[in-house]
Amino acid sequence: MRSEQEVNQAIDLYADTVKRICVLHLKNSSDTEDNLSGGLFEICP
DSSP states (O other): OOOHHHHHHHHHHHHHHHHHHHHHHHOOHHHHHHHHHHHHHHHOO
């Protein structure tokens, strides 16, 4: 299990890249935000 600090570092490091990839695939910023927040809830219970 990762520590909270490690998770926060990963989010800070990769969030922008993941968001760009989602926008490219989903072609919709609202869907992108929904998917990103849902994904973060899965890794940060």
